[in-house]
Amino acid sequence: MSKLLDLQFLAGHAHYLLFIVLMMTGLFIVVDKTNLVKKIVGLNIFQVSVFMFYVSIGKVTGGTAPIFPMDDKYHVDKEALVGIAYSNPLPHVLILTAIVVGIATTSLGLALIVRIRESFNTIDEEDILHIEQEMTRDDNRKYGNAMGGLA
Amino acid sequence: MADTAVVAEHTLRTFKDHLPVLQVLVPFCTAPLIVLLGSRRLAWPLAFIASATALVISIMLMWEVREGGYVAYTLGGWAPPLGIEYRVDAANAFVLLLISAIGTVVLPYAYISIKDEIKARDHTLMYACWMLCFTGLLGMVVTGDAFNVFVFLEISSLSTYVLVAQGAGRDRRALTAAYDYLIMGTIGATFFVIGLGMLYMATGTLNMADLADRIADQGANRTVRSGFAFIIVGMGLKVAMFPLHLWLPKAYTFAPSAVTVFLSATATKAAIYVVMRFTFSIYNPDFSFTNNTLEIIFAPLAIIAMFSASFVAVFQTNFKRMLAYSSVAQVGYILLGISLLTETGLTAAILHMFNHGITKALLFMGVGAYVLRSGGAFYTQIAGLGRKMPITSGAVVIGGLSLIGVPGTAGFISKWILVQAALERAPDNAMFLAIAVAIVLSSLLAVVYVWRAFEVLFLQEPDPNSTATEAPLMMLVPMWIMAGACIWFGFSTEHLYEFAAQAAQGLLDGSQGMMISTGQGGAH
Amino acid sequence: MGYFELDTMTAIYAAMLFPLIAMAGNMVFAEFKNVRDTFTLLCAGLTFGSVLVVLSNVGNSITTPVSLFNVFPGVDVAFNVEPLGLMFALIGSGLWILTHIYGVGYMRGNNEKHHARFFACFCIAISSVIGIAFASNMFTLFLFYEILTVSTYPLVAHKGTPDAIRGARVYLAILIGTSIALQLTAVIWTYVLTGTLDFTQGGILDGKVAGWIVPVLLGLYAFGIGKAALMPFHKWLPAAMVAPTPVSALLHAVAVVKAGVFTMLKVGIYIFGIDFLAQTEASEWLMWLAAYSIIAASVVAMFQDNLKKRLAYSTISQLSYITLGMALATSMGVLGGAMAIAMHAMGKITLFMCAGAIYVKYHKTEISQMQGLGRAMPITFAAFFIGSLSIIGLPPLGGSWPKFLLMVGAADTGHYIIIGVLMLSSLLNVAYLLPIVGRAFFLPAPEGTPTKFAEAPLLVWLPPAITAIGCIVLFFYAGALQEFLTPIVSVSP
Structure with missing residues (x-):
């Protein structure tokens, strides 16, 4: 000690x-x-x-x-x-x-x-972030209108 | 004649004595076995047998410590504090049981889910990783050596990153989720090691019981204090303590369904156990700095987590992601229970750990079943499935009600005891009245997010092109076991409560020190 | 007795179990509507029978609680029998038989969908009503209280239209919101303060708390029991009117709302104790709030054109009578409140069933459309008339007694303004109920309204006729009912 x-x-x-x-x-x-x-x-x-x-x-x-x-x-x-x-x-x-x-x-x-x-196709975080944001937007366009506006 | 009897008795006793290490060894040896055999057909049965054995062992351990006291095991016969000691008391027996029970019940479910979501050539390795993760979590909990916690933590973490990344087959974002988790998890684990290093500097030992003795002897100094800070922050990352939770929603959302079920019910719980062990057993809660950390830092953060994460959960459009945010909020309840610093509060935390474990496992299993049948967990994809998959959805309803804390479900009991713990402290400090109100108000947010999912499932018209049918039996049975548990522990919590109270008491008593850790263990 | 000797606890469990069996039956026989509905009717009869067995075994004494099991140390799921609960169980299970008959006629006559789900949820609701009635501690009561809320939600949202979903959301938000945020806090707080939750004669809080905590705790209970529809937490009741009429009739005129005021009375009598309330004057504010609720809801009712909404506001006003009875903190007030549970149930279910009958036959929901309809539906409107008179409180109808007792209670405690409130309320009742009957019988029917006798189906008009007669019968048995209820206010040695 x-x-x-x-x-x-x-x-x-x-x-x-x-x-x-x-x-x-x-x-x-x-x-x-x-x-x-x-x-x-x-x-x-x-x-x-x-x-x-x-x-x-x-x-x-x-x-x-x-x-x-x-x-x-x-x-x-x-x-x-x-x-x-x-x-x-x-x-x-x-x-x-x-x-x-x-x-x-x-x-x-x-x-x-x-x-x-x-x-x-990239290892740059910024680019990946852009791609992922684009994917999220796509998801929202496709699936975002749950509950027919009641949500 | 007499000799054989003696031998038999002897072997029996030895087997029983080896239980703590077998708890870890069985799944640990299964992992390489699965890889070496390389057979896709054998991988699942082996994993299941190992899990079931671990479950039996944890039940036996729990049985031994039910009256208090602990079971100690010295690894390789090297006496602690130099040798590594495994020590099982009521608190970790409880967590061991939770982890091994969830692991065993989830595996049959995982069989179908993994088959559907993951490429066939990866199955063998997947189950090997699953076993390693299982080993790591059990090891973190069973060990009585602080550095050993780090080793097992990393075993579980590394295999978790792999398991999460397996979701890449469905959505490539699983890869970045695993990467983010890897960066944050490694930083957390390294912080934990730094904290251990400081403890070692100050005390010269790494055995938990010995650490507790020596810290109690010498009192707090700056090294000990900063060690505490590093340990809490490091483990806080694993616990997903707000605001260190950022990895969790993404990892849970993109991991394969079965992995999410397993992780949500066990991984954070094991980490919370480590936090409890360090704050209550190793650091004496009477130290003002431990005390202050809990009251001034844990409690507000927990309350913020309860509200903000629930609030975010309300606006999700994906069932799985919603549940992930809800997990962050529920961790807040557990941490709040810890920060109340009373036996009731700690009992509530331990109970909620268990109840939230089974509840969340059930709900994530439901999500997995929807993913299997309709290809995704977005609300528009699961709309109206309540009618097409009534048995699955019935279980999901029970899970949802338990998440809210409706009477008659497990979630209600732990919330009740948590509020009770807060109110018990209200006479000395009116702040606790506010905390009690915060607990009940935040469960109203749970009503909102759970009910959104219910409305989607039951009141919306199903997609006319949907071909969804009821989930297969192998998924339904685990789900209904969990649903049954949610109901059962909502009514008959007597034994569970007593055991949790025992565990809380054991933790609050602090360490029992090195007095009788001679390898045989014993009751005190 | 002979063949029919059941011990009391078994009978209580049976009364809770039969509705659940009926629920299972509904699921199994979902596709065979006659089997299904007959089976449910049989179970309803058996449920009522079980409650009758309890009545014949126990009478109006108070039994010691029997624990079904221990939830965690200090908290049990336990049941006992006492007159108030027994009366509530009798009303709930007895009227279930009639409502079921009515419901079958209504659902078929109206071509509603998902009959099996509807009746299954109905059964769970009834089971939890029995649970509430026989609960011997606040935990058990709260347990069944919440099950009742959750099981009635699908009934309110039954039609699945955006309107129904919106109404169901309001329903759930207010009922779950108040019960979790306020009532649960109050229950746990009581537990922390006293270490028990058992319903005890004379209350459990006396001597354990004092000062500001008493009115605050009472407030948490009073607002937390959202089912009692005390203003400002009353919006769920009109919102719930989107449900099919059998639901409105049994649940939102009898079971659910009465579960609310029943809980209120239980809390007043057995948790606080009326002597303790009188002594601390903690319920003074609640009395005025209830008085305000009575008048305000009646005034709102006058301006509702939708018949069911008008009845809903009338219910809100009538429920506050019972809360008022508890808040008066005298024996007479409490007895009046307790009797109002029975009398109002009988009257209001009649009114709702009539409203449903009109809807089934002529699809009319607005009062302004019902001119001259009395000639086509004389039985329905006659029943409606009797029900109205009972709600207003005119002899010789059951509804007159509770009002009388409440007035006596108010006079006892010297609250003369409350007597004025009660009288004003009766006048308002006249103003919003009788014109409906008057329009139907005396105003000329507009073009297209049938004038020849054309009643709703038998299954739909018979039940309200029976309950209307019940209103008259109850008037003559009010004395017996009062005597039956007396033990709840006399502190036993």
Whole structure:
């Protein structure tokens, strides 16, 4: 606990700022770009910022990779073990899962874009919006007069 | 002789002990099995058997926790808080039952509907995705590990995007609906992960019970608070909490009928359960910030949702889309129940979750039957079908009345308890009188939008060229099971109410902590 | 008794079940009209018989509630028998037999469509009326109250014309709107305040609430019971007149509107308690509103040319008599109100059936078209005349007693203006009802109006003739009826 807080004091602010910049960049791209592929890219940047956030919170000051030190015969080096500090591996493991999920999301998103391109002939959101508005208008022309004016 | 008896008893007990994980594993293993077998003929029976097994398991789990207490299961024998723990108490047993029951009842219906709406070569994969979605929803609810919730959330979400996109065969807008849902859903899930990260920073654990203990010990600090904000917003997207509901109407409108039935009755409900679990068990509701969030943010948003979404629903010309907007409004009722912060309010929320689940499933099934017979759900397309499809329409009438909350239907009971919960708090704060009035006034909007559909169905002349006939038996039976449930739970809510009250009590008591989670579980 | 020994609860359930059996029969035999209609008539007779069994078993005592099942803790669907409800059930089921006979004649004579659906919905409505009558708590009553609203909607919209749909919308909007927005709030509020909803002698609110809540709660009930057609929520009744006449006759002169005022009386007697109302003077405003309703609706009625609309406004005015009786908060007032349920039912159903008979035979709906018609339809117009006199309240007809009791009640509490209102109202009744008969008998018939005797079909003119005689008979049994009803106002030990 206290070590985590120490970390926050020492270097915390700098890397948090970085995450926030990355996160906002990603979100901005998602919101601003009309190209569907670029939106997915933005989503990836957004997710990566979170992955890095997770990796960083596992860091323990002075900690090394959480692997037992080995001697020549590939046995655990009990002497080297004394006083050694490890980074917390759990967030890393967690984010491994999240990375997998991120890849799945990206591939599914791209697959959807392929299908959208096939049926709308465009991957630009504005164009798709126009097409969809046109479709809605058609629907309303065709079906909008429910109840013979009684509605 | 004696030995065999002992062995038999032992196996029996082990099986029972493994129930929480089997709940998830059965559908989870069915999904790849369906893909590997690759047989279109076997896909549906396998899915149905898996769902039915899940239903049996959830009933057994519910039976075990009916008196309070919980069943705990440590995954792989790794002791919590490091290992993943599944923990079932009254609250999630209730939601498990809802999800698995809906899943099982809807599948026979889906068989016909999917056959009609989706290309034959996609059927196998479709059922595999369906099973994955089912797994994800069950997993979100059964698990006692916060990060595990995220994993299952994504399993269900990813398969949901695929299921929604399957509607492209009928209308290409299903693709963009799925894409929009994917973008918003991923942002929501990522927000949820950020919140979990903050919780982990502050407490160093991800086990829900352990989290609750540690947060209670150290009290609130800024990290814990901002974690809460991220979690609520992230889950709020999945819940379709107003104003984060924008994905819902489009996704529900363009998804295949059977998928809409399944999602409307289960997906938002599982997410609402997670919100409840986080706000009441993990974060102690006594914290002023949880309290304030619920009263100052949830309640007004819920009321706005109840009115604005109902109002939009009134002007729809498509039955399915109308029901989708109505779903947003109904989620408002559930959230309002949560935000009342009393046992009655929470009971109302849990009951409404159940009642709205069966009601909406029934109505969407009706829509699917109309789509099957007349090719669409626009009011002009379903005009006069009440006479051509009387059995389907009879069920739809029951569903509609339950949606309004007419006495004698399930919807009435939960609305009654919700109003009662609001009025119980009226003596200390007159605001709650206004909230009670808001609840009843917004159900008047439900009268308007439901009655528009009724008039179209029954009072309009059917299209003279229409060849619509009654829906097939395999669709009618699930519909009438739901309709029967709507009526049954409108009259005899005794047991359901007691169980919901038990669940509410369990949630409000906060976590039972790590005291006895040794893998055997037990009553407290 | 011998062969016919049924215990009371079984008889109550039977009375609710027979109409439902009739409904099922209507669906099964939809295509065989004679089987279907005879079967329904049989069920109607059995329903009435079951209610009679309850009467012979219980008399005018009040039984303890029996719970059919528990809905959720603290709230049951439960039934009991008390004189007011028993009277209402007798009226509802008894007049159903006559209305059914009339309805068969009307629907056939008029070539209306969808007979099976029509009679099926009618049956559900009757079943819920029995449920309302025997409900032993507010929850049960509210349950059947709403079922009644929903089941009568298809009857109002029956013709399917734009007019009918519009009328049905107004009907539904007002009835569902008031009951959900106001009455439901009031019921749940009562439950939260007192922890019970059982109808209890002397009321349940006494000692639990005080101050501004009492009149507010009473207001929620009074306006929430939209079926009582208290102004300003009365528009649904004229709107519902687009329905076929049997519906207007039984439902909108007897069952539905009486369910409204019946609920009003129940709330006044068993939820608030008349002593509590008198003591807090919470019903003072309601009394004046009811008085206003009586006069205003009568005045509006005078200017209606459509016969059914005129009768509808007359009903609105007469219903307010009953509300007024409750709001007076004295035993005499409540008894007068309760008796008015019976007397007005008998009188008004006669008038409506006559209006329907005229429509079936000559397709006339406007009063101005009915000049000289009395010569062709003497029986119909004679019945109409008797019914009118009963509504006006002239002896020797049933309608005179409730007015008398209401006046006594008003005098007891010193509200002399109310006595004036009642008298003025009688004069207005004369002014809008008797000219109809006068025109028919004494004015010369215009060209084309038949002058020879040519009555409506037997099935259509016989029922109003019977109910007209009923109006006279009731006058002589009013004393017995009053005695029968007395337990509702005497607080039992």
